[in-house]
Amino acid sequence: MGPTMTEERTKARPAPAPPITEVDGNGHDQQSIAEILDVSKHKLSSVRTKTLTPTERWMQYLGFPLGILVFLGLSYMPTPAGLTVAAQTVLACFALALVWWITEPFPPYLTSICLLVLLVFRDVQPMEKVLGVLGMDVIWLNIMAFVLCSILLKTNLAKRLSLHLIVRFGKSALPLLFAFMVIQLGLAPLIPATAARTIMTLPFMLVAAAIYGSTVARPNKFGKNLFQLNLFGISIFSSGFMTGSTCNIIAVAFLLTMGNTKVYYTDWMFAALPVAIIAMLAAWLIGPLFVFPLRGAQTKPVLTGGITEVAGALKEMGPMSWEEKKGAIIFLMVVFLWCTDRWQMGWFGFEIDEAMAAMIGVVLTFLPRYGVLKWNEADIPWHLLIFSCGAYAGGLALQDTGAARWAVGSLFDALHIGKDVNFWVVYVAVVTIAAYSHYLLTSKTMRTIILIPFIIGIAQQFGFTPLSLALPAAFTLCWVIGLPISAKPNVILFSTGQYTVLDNLKYGFIVTTIAVITLIIAGFTWFRFLGITP
């Protein structure tokens, strides 16, 4: 094609690589802690290139025509009953984008822009609606999240707290990953907003990843494990508590109003939390051992002096500086607003949305003289925000045109559930469809509204108790881990550039499958003991 093709044969990756200082006996890069924690070298906002493996090159080469074939196949087939032409077209456009996001013939942000263009020119949605996604709260929250994250990184507060965590648990990778899981488990009942939990822990993930050699410039398997395990922890532990997410509360309300069954906080927790913990323990073991295996030196910090240097660096930091204290005050104020949302109506007469709470923090952050950051110091990965916009626009179009609803309904119809069907056949089908439906429906609330009344209806139709089917299905509502666009935490963590769409698809699918199997086994055993299933 041209002399620049070798350069084009790359994937979008943020930031230039830091200089390598030493190579250890095993051939692994060893860097000083000062270099590793120099955040100016790991900017999320710049795009860098990466040499591809032969498999990735073939995927990239074949991905473009494959995407077009999938698009044409879905567009040109006769419109099925139940589907408008706009819904059929959005399915085709989204499938094309999904193939391109996975195979990456274009960088993800360019595929997203292509999707936006297609949605308008293929007559799916009007331009105003498609472009309006950039103004959505999730995108604003994403921007504000990266500013807040920059506060902790710039003031060295993230470094201080992460070094504490590493000194305590970070001698090797598995205990450190476990420590992050425990943190997410602890935060889940306290802060219902999953995005808030993500933003709170993101700076620590970034520093911990850097100490294990996974930077935005050179993401490694530790980073893939760390960021995705945190994502799974944030989502799956939310299912362990009735207050873990709004969708859980909506599901409980449906059970009460349509199924005449009251579910108490402890009923939910005793049933769901063990399932969530088992699924997460499996994810913690399977990721670092099989999916993205960490071997030898990959399980240790990439430091010339090992963990003792981390301890030394922590000691060198001395007491907290005034800048750190200011950063901590702003951050804690935002966390306070996130944690107290349920009481704010009584205090202020209105409720502060999580994006607005973050925005208040950002106002204080940029205040001249008293703030802690200047605009240029805020590290905002715009290319990945554009990716999120395209993905969200696609997801919303799937929802608005009824395509997602049709696809979920078609799955249930395909089961041909008859009158004399065995309860366990229905149970397995219901929890499986409920869990995997997050690949189609990007809104947890919408998924709850579509699925739970439908499942209560199925239970009533076949003479089962609504609780036996709808409650286990409700436990899966928060398991939104399969795609970078499945929920706000997914968008935020993907924006770090530490893993690809394919990585997320692979690990997310495996963990979803493990969680579904755990839920099915729980249905036969634990839920029976609790009186949920017959």
Next chain:
Amino acid sequence: MRQYLSARMILPVCALAASILFLGAPSEAVEIASLTEKITVDSSGAAKVEMTVMIAKAEPGTLLIPSSFKTAENLKIDGLPDATVALVEKEGIRAFAITAKEPPSGKQAIKLSFVAPGFYDWKGEKLADFGNRSMQYRFMNTLPAKVQSYKLDLMLPAGFVVNTVDDSQPKLTSKSPAPPYQIIRNGDQYGITIKASKLGVGDYSMVRIRFKDGSKSMAFLFASLALGGFYLVGFRDTVRPPDSSPAKPGDGNK
């Protein structure tokens, strides 16, 4: 005060007032268990209409069924022995007046069929972007007899497809577990079905769709395939390892 003057309030009041003029005092003695309208639009703009009515309660005399149609050609009635039917209008309220020796029982399905000329104005309706056209149908119960269940099947001429559903009554909201309407297909004909229940006097059910020619562009198909082909040819060096790329003159100056 303004909310009391909204269309939602005014329409039933007007309908009730008109129906009182039409019939005298509202009667509770007539109740329609179900009313189904199947409207098939043809390419001339005329619509073939099949209406099926199940009566829950009736009284001797003329039975009135609400109508949204101004004209009904070739109007026929079936399912009720020795019955006659006519489209009548008084004070802007239209209804099918059915006269029979015996009042219909709940088990009898009364079937009306007719042709409504000029149902869709092909020339008058402006063609929108991407070849879209708009079509709306509204059924309002203008009579005191309550319609317990209402169903509409609106079928487009062969070759046309429903692109989007712009509005409906009952409405689809973010809290609706299932939409009140569904896209249907009968052979090569596409259409939409919508259901409503408990339509009292002044209550209505409606649907507004955008539809267009269902034929697919062959030019777009071949252009897309050609684009894929060009990529395979033009980007074939993508699969070559980076170090085996042939050096081009001037590369060293980059």
